Amino acid sequence: MRVINSDGSEPEMCGNGIRCLAKFYAMLTGNGGSRYKVHTLAGLMEPEILPDGQVRVDMGVPVLDGPSVPVTLSPTSDGMVVAQELEVAGSEWTVTAVSMGNPHAVVFSRDGKPIKIDDIDLPSLGPSFENHQEFPARINTEFVEVYNPNHVRMCVWERGAGMTMACGTGACAIVVAGVLEGKLERRCRVDLPGGPLDIEWSTEDSHVFMTGPAELSFAGTVNP
Numbered sequence: 001m002r003v004i005n006s007d008g009s010e011p012e013m014c015g016n017g018i019r020c021l022a023k024f025y026a027m028l029t030g031n032g033g034s035r036y037k038v039h040t041l042a043g044l045m046e047p048e049i050l051p052d053g054q055v056r057v058d059m060g061v062p063v064l065d066g067p068s069v070p071v072t073l074s075p076t077s078d079g080m081v082v083a084q085e086l087e088v089a090g091s092e093w094t095v096t097a098v099s100m101g102n103p104h105a106v107v108f109s110r111d112g113k114p115i116k117i118d119d120i121d122l123p124s125l126g127p128s129f130e131n132h133q134e135f136p137a138r139i140n141t142e143f144v145e146v147y148n149p150n151h152v153r154m155c156v157w158e159r160g161a162g163m164t165m166a167c168g169t170g171a172c173a174i175v176v177a178g179v180l181e182g183k184l185e186r187r188c189r190v191d192l193p194g195g196p197l198d199i200e201w202s203t204e205d206s207h208v209f210m211t212g213p214a215e216l217s218f219a220g221t222v223n224p
């Protein structure tokens, strides 16, 4: 699978994209209930079509070593950047850095207060995070409001794409960051503007599993 952001850049992985790819392939081949292996720039991913039509994806093991994400923020413990302070647009934000193959900055608080999604001005804040000097490969940024340790709401500014309705790798990054910050449990529902995803960070093998829908929205042909 290769993915192209709307600015023409090529990311390593796309969580929404891999659910759509698996569902579309199953529709074309009539292989409902199958499991696939998909090569991506972030490695081999394994989506599976569940009996209820949802797609569950083994998204692999998150990368937490700061320089490998990559971020240049000082590590807080064991090389990880967890709830590190970052000044952006005149506020102090806590940032946890997670790579799901692609880089994510997960933000749970601003100026010491928990994030309220309705207070986030994404179009003005997003580019300042995406292009911040601490993120040498630019970054996807997720702002997270915690309802309880198993349920959050998020909004996202994507690297190379801006404000989007959903980000599968971002939802995975949120749960990993929330566990590391002691805010979330390992199974968590993430409400995105486009709908919910269920995320689990396994204790057995440290893989992250994402479960969510993929629906046909249109069909057509492209005339290059």
Ligand SMILES: N[C@@H](CCC[C@H](N)C(=O)O)C(=O)O
Pocket: 005, 010, 011, 012, 013, 014, 015, 016, 017, 102, 103, 140, 158, 159, 160, 161, 164, 166, 167, 168, 169, 170
């Ligand atoms: N913009 C991202 C790639 C796309 C992520 C996607 N929306 C998802 O669902 O994971 C990047 O440049 O890393």
